Each structure stands twice: as structure tokens, then as C-alpha cells.
Amino acid sequence: MEGLLKLKRRHFNVLTTALCALAAAGSSGLTHAQAAAAADPIVLVVGDSLSAEYGLKRGTGWVALMTERLQQEKVRARVVNASISGDTTSGGRSRLPALLKQHKPAYVVIELGGNDALRGLPMSMTRENLTTMVRASREAGAKVLLLAIEVPPNYGGKYAQEFREVFTTVAKAEKTALVSSFLKGVADTPDPTALFQADRIHPNESAQATMRDNVWPELRKLLASR
Template structure:
């Protein structure tokens, strides 16, 4: 991950087992709808992992909750549903997406998955196929999609880091959907990236959440404006 130059690989590997445990236990983090002012408003569905599920954060302080506040403040006719699960992979997202689309009938879908695939050493072609399928199913259901790109640190190998980065650009191009190239821009690529991370040095802390929101909301706002 280009932006995680100063984070050690052991910090990633140390968390894999705990993320797996969370997923197996069904830890939903923040898999709840943000309280809507208008229950009939079109839905923004966020499907992500611990980065979006408020892992280690006080409820209501994560970037998804902050984005929901921006939606309300700017009087955008939409409501946010956070269907993120700590420890989730693209395979998990793929298995859940059809039911989520049927239940919430979203007009916009934000997909923030893939990081845990890399941490577990899953094949990149599988990650790419899962993201493409989730995007395709969302578009077929009438939703516009915003894909959030992730990166791996170069100590995973420059070739692997590049190929992982290209998974997101390839899917976005093939599926003709929008992309935030690096979801953690301004968080993991700072002079002292650890300052914006929790003690595990993997999960962004509360101070980082507004930046994460600002990486997503302007791009999503453009999609909403088009509609």
C-alpha cells in the first residue's frame, strides 16, 4: 500500500486472526441504518469491512455516520444504510449483496472491501471477480456504484502492491463505475501515519474519520447530483 509505507507488515498479520474471529462471530460493528429524517428517501448503501463498521470507535463517530450527517446538513434527499461487517472479505460481500439490494433497494452503493482479502493472501483474481460481481448486481438493480480503492504496503512486494491497486481500477473501468483510488488518502500517507491509527496501527482512529468521509462524500455527491 503506497500510503502505508511506514506501517510494518507484522501489524497487518497480527490482526488477521482477530478479524477472522470477528467475522465468524458475526460482529456487525455498525451494520445499522443511520436514523433517516425521511424513511422513504432513496438509500445510500455502504457495504464494507471494519474500516466502515466503526471498529474500535465510539458509535456514531465513524466516517459513514459522519457522511450521514453531511447528507442531512446539505439537505440531500437520501438516507444512509451501513451494512458493513468487521472482518468481511469480498466473498462475504458477494454472498450478501443480493439480499441487501432486495431489502434496501438502494439508489447508490458504496463498496469498501478488499483489504482483508489481501491480508489473508486470497487470489487477486478472486477479489477482482467478487468486486465485479457486486458492482454488476448493484447496477442491474438500478443503483449507481462508488468503489473505494485500497492499497498494500510495498513490503508485500512492489509487484503485488501494484497488482492489488490495479484490481480496483480494472473493475471500475470494466464496470463503468466511479472509483476513489485510495480510500485512506490523507490518513495512511502522512508524515507520521501512525498518528491517525489506533494502537493496532491498522484501524484509523476517530481523528481520521473526517478525512475518510471527505475522500468519499464529494465523489458520491457527484453521483447523486447526476441522478
């Protein structure tokens, strides 16, 4: 009889433990798949309209296509797009601390600067803001990828070169990864309007895969280095 009571008590304890575990899982609202996804390292994209799908159907921008690429390559990472149309490097700099605290990213992709040029802001300000963002991201434990932005050709070749060098200078000084031409194959085609929307500033849907492919090699290196 005593042995039977011990056996029943053991079964009761096992059942109680299992029920408690199920209750905990249910209260968290997460499935095992969701919990695993939540544990994946985060790639935080901080950008402007080029990354915020301005003028595009939702889910067709290069950031969304990057998520598809990660899935195709079976790379465990989750992309968080914190891009805002019209944002400048000053705006990104002010938003970044809260984003780092909220998402705790392992990687930060910075795609900002185009609106600085469009507004005629000093290049020195753009360089300082980008430097601050890179350092803040690194101090938060994230690896950084900087995307160099091209300005429209009507700004002139000299200005375009000097603006591009802002990104190169920051990347070299901070020893951070760089995509030297984010819009390669988009802004430098024989027909510069073919891959742009009517405003001739924002790439159209057909350009998004090229933009994704410009970023992917450098991002892949970062993901593999962790």
C-alpha cells in the same frame, strides 16, 4: 330541513374521512417526517471494519459522518451501513443480494478487499467478486461507487500497486465511479501511525473525517446525477 340534513351529512362524511386518515397514520406508526425520510433514496454501504466503526465509539465513523454531511448539504438521502468487521469480497458478494432486496438502494458504496489482501487471497478472486457485486447492484437499479483500498506498506510497493490496480481495472471495465485512494491523507502521512489505532491497521477517530471527505466528492456526483 332537507338542506340542513344534507349539510350535517356532508360534515359527517368529512369528519369520517379525517378520522380514517388519522387511524391509518396511527396504525402505520409513522409521522409525516418519518414517512418522508423513508421515501428518501438509500445509500447502501457494504464494507468491512474500516466502515463498521471497529475500535471506535458508535457514531464517530466515516459512514456516520457522511450522514451528517448529507444533512449539512441538505441532500435528500438516507445512509444504511451494512458493513461487517472482517468481511471479505466473497462475504460481501454472498450478502449483497439479500441487502439489495431488503433496502432497494439507489446507490451502493463498496468498501471491501482489505481482508482479501490480509488473508493472501488471489487478486483474481478479489477482482471477480468486486465485478459481480458491481453488476448485481446495477441490475438492481443502483449506481455504484467503488472504494480503492490500500494495503499496509510492509506488503511492499509492487504488491500495493498491483492490488490498487484491481479496483481501477474493475471500475474501468464496469464504467463505475471510483475513489482511487480511500485512505489518502491517512495512510500516506509522514508519520504512518499517527492516524491509526494501536493495531496499525484500523484508522482512529481522528482519521474518519478525512476518509469521509475522500468519498464525498464522488458520492456527491452520483447523487446529483439521478
